[in-house]
Amino acid sequence: MKCKLCLEKEDIQISHVIPDAFFRFVKDKSSGNNDNKAVGKYIEISTSGNKLAQNSYAEPMLCRDCEQNFSKEFESYVVELTLRNPKKVGAESHRSKKQLIYRNLDYRKVKLFQMSLLWRAAICSLDFYEHVSLNTETIELLRSHLVEMEPLQPNQFPCFMDRVFIDTPGEKAHFSELKPSKSLIVKPKKTSYTNLNKEFITFMFGGFEWRFWLSSCSDYYVNEGKVVNLDGSLVCPIQDIGGNHLLLSGGVLARGNEKSGKGLKRV
Numbered sequence: 001m002k003c004k005l006c007l008e009k010e011d012i013q014i015s016h017v018i019p020d021a022f023f024r025f026v027k028d029k030s031s032g033n034n035d036n037k038a039v040g041k042y043i044e045i046s047t048s049g050n051k052l053a054q055n056s057y058a059e060p061m062l063c064r065d066c067e068q069n070f071s072k073e074f075e076s077y078v079v080e081l082t083l084r085n086p087k088k089v090g091a092e093s094h095r096s097k098k099q100l101i102y103r104n105l106d107y108r109k110v111k112l113f114q115m116s117l118l119w120r121a122a123i124c125s126l127d128f129y130e131h132v133s134l135n136t137e138t139i140e141l142l143r144s145h146l147v148e149m150e151p152l153q154p155n156q157f158p159c160f161m162d163r164v165f166i167d168t169p170g171e172k173a174h175f176s177e178l179k180p181s182k183s184l185i186v187k188p189k190k191t192s193y194t195n196l197n198k199e200f201i202t203f204m205f206g207g208f209e210w211r212f213w214l215s216s217c218s219d220y221y222v223n224e225g226k227v228v229n230l231d232g233s234l235v236c237p238i239q240d241i242g243g244n245h246l247l248l249s250g251g252v253l254a255r256g257n258e259k260s261g262k263g264l265k266r267v
Contacts, residue, residue, distance in 0.1 A: 001060060004123055005147050009063035016058045017120040017129060018185065019071075021079045022205045023056035026183045057128045061120065066147075070116060073149055074109040081105075082206040083182055091232075098238055100163045101225075105232040111151035114159040114228075115142050117203065118212055121188060131190045132201055134214070158217040158227040162209040163236045182207035208236065 003009045016023075062070070077089050086093045092103040119142035121132035134142075138157075145152055165181040186204035193199075203210040221227055225235040 003063035003066050004061050005066040005143060006063060009065060011064045012060045013062055013064055013067045014058045015061035015067055015120070016056060017117065017124050017126075018057065018203070018205050019075050019079060020056050020058070021075075021083065022185065025083050025206075026185060057124075057126050059124060059126055061124070069149070074113040074116070077106060077109040078113040079206075081110075082208060095163075095238070100236040100238060102234040102236070103232060105228060105234055107154075107228055107230050107232055108149075108151050110228045110234070111154070112146065112149060114210070114212070115152060115157070116146055117210065118157060118159075118201065119143060119146060121201075121203075128187055132188050133190065138214075154222045154227055154229055155216045155219065157215075158213050158221060160211040160213070160221075160227060161234065161236045162211070163207060163238045164204070164209050165207075165238065165240050209239075 001010065001012050003012065080086075080089050081091055086102065089106070091105050094101045118132070118134070119139065121129040122134040122139055122142075124132070141152075142157075164184070166184075184204060184207070188201055188203045190199065190201050199214040201212045201214065203212075217227065222229055225233040228234045
């Protein structure tokens with residue numbers, strides 16, 4: 001088997017789509033969970049029931065060099081930016097009641113991360129990513145740019161990022177108050193609006209909803225910072241669980257599982 005990115009090397013690694021750092025954050029022992037059986041695990045909700053799990057959804061995909069390049073070139077940056085402290089990567093952030101505003105982002109790193117997320121999910125064979133489907137031309141466009149570490153333009157396969165909270169905290173909330181909202185990972189979903197001729201794929205992890213349009217967007221969205229801009233600006237609307245369809249549907253399924261005898265099992 002050859003690397004799916006460079007198409008050459010054969011020292012294939014077990015590769016993640018959503019970086020493992022986001023799963024480790026969810027499973028962190030410091031989460032305050034006193035149940036020893038739950039340490040290092042998270043709650044997985046599916047039609048088969050609610051259970052404690054520790055799968056981080058990885059499979060053979062990239063060679064060692066490509067895997068390390070992804071980590072070095074943009075993954076570590078985005079992990080620090082979203083899970084920890086934006087200042088440590090030179091970015092500025094300001095959160096109000098309605099939006100989270102970033103300045104001085106490294107456009108190249110953020111855009112490449114978004115591209116890699118979409119590309120890896122589309123070529124992954126795991127059921128967790130079964131709803132992420134792209135045509136062969138799009139897959140090759142993303143691969144060819146990723147192998148050269150060349151980001152697409154802001155309006156190409158734009159990714160709209162919403163900051164999602166379980167309960168929206170105060171503007172000066174401590175990191176510990178923000179952590180629970182970053183501990184949600186939801187199976188990606190594809191949505192089509194035939195009347196608008198629009199399709200998008202939505203991921204949920206790291207406290208953000210990552211919503212990819214599978215087409216270009218107008219300059220309005222770029223200029224307003226609705227997607228990451230070349231000048232390093234990005235505006236992320238804030239929503240809570242009550243306004244997020246993915247989280248609401250997951251909550252309904254979890255509750256239905258509990259009522260039907262398929263509630264949380266210690267496995």
